[in-house]
Amino acid sequence: MKYLARTATGNPLLGDETGYVPLGAVEPDLETVRDALPRAAAGTLGSVASATADPVPAADLSFGAPLASFGKLWGIGLNYAEHAGDLDEERPTEPASFMKPSSALTGPDGPIRLPPRSQSERVTAEAELAVVMGRTCRGVDEGEVSDVIAGFLPVIDMTAEDVLQQNPRFLTRAKSYDTFLVPGAAIAVLEGPLDLDGLSVRTEVNGEVRAENEIRNMLFPPAEIVSFHADAMTLEPGDLFSTGTPGAAPIAPGDEVRAVVESIGSVTAPVTR
Template identity: 70%
Template sequence: MKYLARTLDGKPLLGDDEGYVPLSAAAPELESVSDALPRAAAGTLPDLDDVPAERTDPEHIQFAPPLAKFGKLWGIGLNYEEHAGDLDEQRPEEPASFMKPASALTGPGGPIKLPPVEQTDGVTAEAELAVIMGRQCRNVAERDADDVIAGYLPVIDMTAEDILQRNPRFLTRAKSFDSFIVVGPAIAVPEDEDSLALEELTVQTIVNGEVAAENEIRNMLFPPREIVSFHSNVMTLEPGDLFSTGTPGAEPLEPGDYVEASVESIGSVEAPVVR
């Protein structure tokens, strides 16, 4: 697995399981992580063993969001049948997608800022696997989705459930408060399309050190590649677009809580909860 990331002061990085080097040392022609997304989708990122730079342990790096600017932020609701049942919702026959504004996004470490109780007093956290697009595309077949996906990262998604329960048409507002999506520190880029068995991975929502919900990606109603293909038939997808693919379960939050989204083999992201 390779990784694309940025330091807190915006320097792009390329990494592997042994550490990170400056992206410029590995590929001088790439000035940003965004520039590297097409090569990630193509599977042509440099091999770090060939880079004349010493790796830095990620524990010694302060990470910003991996992209200075993301594209479209998509979310997929009710994508695990068990979670839909918990919410007394029927299984959707097509992806139940929605969009979030760029202002809702914050980087690893958060914090997650709960809105005033007068607006909502029922915010939940949901761990999810996110897909990052690497190439502009339209009408992509599911079998070809790996050719346009740059990689994956963990995210924490939030919902003001009390607002949503008042009326399902309030979904956009319930999902759009500042800090209501926390992205992981690095985009995980598989070495090749066969090196990552997505369906075997587990997604966990962890609050205060306790696993609140977990499920395997194989139990998604609409797996990541199908989500990409479906939405590419609706609109042009572009490098940096993000699909947050749904949660195995949501957990209510209170100020002082600590939330983690863990996606096996991909990574994790953590954030404290404040008001």
């Protein structure tokens, strides 16, 4: 597994299990992580072993978001049958997608800032696997999706559930408060086949597992989600799809939320108001 990331000051990095090096030490012609996404999708991104610099352990680095700015931010609702049942919702027949504004993003360490109680008294946090697009594409078959995906990362998605319950049409508002999307610090770039189906996604609050399920139990797997949306629009490097949560957990100031995607990574953020 390779990882694309940035330092807290915005310097692009390439990493593996040994640590991180400046991206330019491997790919001198690339200036940003976004520049590296097409090569990540094509499988031609260089390796840390070939770098002209020594790797630095992740523990010795301070990370920012992996991209200075993402593209389109898509979310998928009700993508695990069990979660849909928990919400008394019918199983969708196609991906139930929504969009979030870029202002909803916060750094990989948060914090998650809850809205004033006058606006919402019940916010939930949801761990999700996110897909990051690596190449511009339109009309992609499911079998070709791996050629246009740069990689994956864990995200924490938030919902103001009481806002949503007022009216289903308020979904965008319920999902769009500032800091309501926390991306992991590194994009995991696959170097070979990985059985995503066998991996688990887990929502934790204060160290307690609140929801967990395997990607195999998604109603619409990542490849189908990307192909479905590529039929409707041009997808571009840096576009992100949050593929749905196994379950949500109410959060309050002082809590610590963690999203864990097995073999891909984790992201943790404190909750404030």
